[in-house]
Amino acid sequence: MAVQPYLARFAEFVWIWDQMLGFSMPAHHRKMADWLEDCWKSGRREMLLMAFRNSGKSTLVGLFCAWLLYRDADLRILVLAADLDLAKKMVRNVKRVIERHPLMASLLPEKRIDWGSERFTVARTAVLRDPSMQAVGIGGNITGSRADMVICDDVEVPKNSDTAHKRAELREKLSEIAYVLGPKGAQLYVGTPHSYYSIYARDARSEVGESVPFLAGFSRFELPIVNKDGASNWPERFDVAAIEAMRARTPERKFQSQMMLEMVAPVAGMLDPAKLRFYDADAEITQGNGRMTLRIDGRTMVASACHFDPSFGSMRGDGAVVACVYICDQGEYWLHDMAWLRASDPSGLVDQPAHGDRPWRDEASQICAQVADFMARHHLPSLRVETNGIGRFLPNILRRELKTIGWSASVVEHYESVNKATRIEDAFGAVMGAGLLHVHRDICQTPFIRQMRDWHPDGNGPDDGLDAVAGCILHDPVRLPRVDMPIRRADWRGMSGVFRADSLFNP
Template sequence: MIPSTQTARFAEFVWIWDQVLGLGLPSHHRKMADWLEECWNAGRREMLLMAFRNSGKSTIVGLFCAWLLYRDADLRILVLAADLDLAKKMVRNVKRIVERHPLLAGLVPDRLIDWGSERFTVARPGVLRDPSMQAVGIGGNITGSRADIVICDDVEVPKNSDTAHKRNELREKLSEISYVLSPGGAQLYVGTPHSYYSIYADEMRPETGEVAPFLNGFSRFVLPIVNKHGASNWPERFDQAAIAAIRARTPAHKFQSQMMLEMVAPNAGPFDPARLHYYDDLAEIEYANGRMRLGIGDRTMVASACHFDPSFGAAKGDGAVVACVYICDQGEYWLHDIAWLRATSPLEGGQKGDAPWRDEASQLCAQVGAFMARNHLPSVRIETNGIGRFLPNILRRELKAIGWAASVVEHYEATNKVTRIEDAFGAVMGAGLLHVGAAVVKTPFLRQLREWHPASSGHNSAGHNIAGHNRVGHDDGLDAVAGCILAEPVRLPRVDMPLLRADWRRNGGAFRAENRFNP
């Protein structure tokens, strides 16, 4: 027993509690305890503890809260979880520890006035408004609360991390913690990742627009079920046979995320962006042998496909997207650029100089024209379903206005969107033929590809949203790229073209000839 005049170390505190319960102290619990105490004593107040499911991490963190109150009874601890019931579970556990731990007898107040399952206050010298420990769901109101320590226990779960919108909402709610913490306060996140774009990720995701990981600078403790040598990190409970059984009855993505702590969605889609080839070379026009050549790196492009999928006023639905894909001389596909188009309303303004406001269709078509010119595209295919039926002529007008000669090919889409996406990406990704440029990596395309599920894309045969269908996420970028991949590259005959037309394809286009005749 630890003498009353001596403060017990956290590992000793945990060992005493395990003795009360008639349990032993697993080695990985000792590692967690030592790491938490080391961080606390070193003044590291931003911590992330990730450990495999059923490892007892929440139990250790609950004991850590009790140990901190043992050291300083005036501390205020706020527990945040994905829902209130989960947060209350930790508060009840810590209250139970305070009531039964041999070293904490002096913390139980004589009058159990504020001693509930959602909040409790220990016997303490300070007169403070906030309780010693309080439970709040992530959607609850914490305005006006103050805490010295915030425990984020499983704040990320599948229901709040399966779409970009939900993940952004979660980050916004967690950002409120900085307004609750007292100066020098601590944050401790505990959980397992449920998305490739998890708040626990240690690398930034350029496609989300973030400039640093959400928990950048946090001290990290990561404990998967299997260590780097292939041995179990809790062999007494999870031996090799038990781990093999979990693998057998668990989907591979879920095992990797929940047991190995890898940043993959437990219900990841059929397309793995790891199978893509990434490049950061520019598309460059060169002149050789009296003709133009478009190259990316050391590859020569021989054809292109550009697809424009229009949409108006789609703040909550699919947006207007234009994409371009080159085809090289080896038959591989190069997704070089993609753009989500946006038109301003008269109230928003946004016109250059004193130019009058233009209608939404003209704005979108002007953006498509600029997209084609900067990517040296000789033709574009425009989907004429719905609103697109009157856009081809507007697009031709906008191309003429900037002096870019290009073909506008009208296309009525009758194939189901899910089928189009599956056919396009399944073929080229399965064969390892799809390259993705650096500009595309910074867009929502990779996120849409990673999270796309055939069952989540509620669309009719023409590819339009079905009202009331519960969609997991957008797929507008995937649809535009699929249109490029499935389109037969247009190879126009050799004709006289304006100077602004860049026809770099091998079987057509203009050529330069030097005139050496004397005048």
């Protein structure tokens, strides 16, 4: 009976390599090594390894690739990274391990023909078209490639995750992995989050249309720099003093993202949704003493603002948005509803008449009809229309649509001359800073919250929702809550004026 050769465990494989380099094996490397080996041997082929920056995770994953080839020389490994240079860095590291590790001498080919920094092939029995290991940037072409293991090493970086469009492109490119892997292929993602909408997020982001997280079903290993007890996960290199010094000289959000693995953007946006006050209550209309009263969550509303920022045509750029904000008797703002409007038939030709006996409805009329319905639904007495550009001919169309549905409301025309970024800053800055902006939960299902997280004055991402709400806030007068003065109060000011004193002097 043939004796099976002894195969070292992954932790042993790493320990031997560390000893060769004169290093000791850190405890957290042992934890990661055991987790990777356990996933592989138990058949879990979808893995996510997140660890704090400078934890040596990419180095360890490179050793894991070498260990897999040590166990099966016919394995094909594809390394994807945000750019080709980063992917080549891991391939070079694995190639160096194969050349120097004492357990891998048998994998060195006699003629090192395919033995470069971007791809190499070890001595193997199978005749395969693809190399043992290959490096590709996330934007590279992997069509036609085949792999048994795909390593996604830092595929998410700030430059490809700072806008919704870039994040969508990244997800689309990563979806190509399914066409590269074999039937029992494995995926291993390695990195740190760079966005609240990170591909590594544990929970689905419903506001961007996710029903499940991007890496749903993946086995996860997460190692922040500080554990639950407040101790360092690598005390030999990062003691408490070093961690506090790093925290002091690093922006807080970047530290939380890159060192604590929290799903926040490393660069803080100016509009933080955490400062919003969310509510679920509906608006309640009551009649009494000949007056109508509107209340939300027990508060009486005393004013309203509605802003319509028009836009027609394609889905690219800003859309047509209408927003409704109420102001309560305490001077606080309640963003109750907003809508992104689109004509059902942009050409203006429809099969059925929209109102009355009119045979067709142009795009402007369709959108204005939606705005009129929005105003009636929320009992709004007036609306401000931005008349820049295409908006200058809309007020009369909107008045016509209001008359059609029988809703009496004023339409105020407004030409905007202030820069959009300045308007958004002015509107949201003080209101959010003071915690005065309430937002209905249903608005979380719109692009509004995502636009807040991504917005920056110098950015060029979509901000149509922010602009509409800013219009509501800026064009309503500031209302101060009523303050009842006490009946009696002390007056410390000096006395002045004319006084008359009685004198008993009799000369």
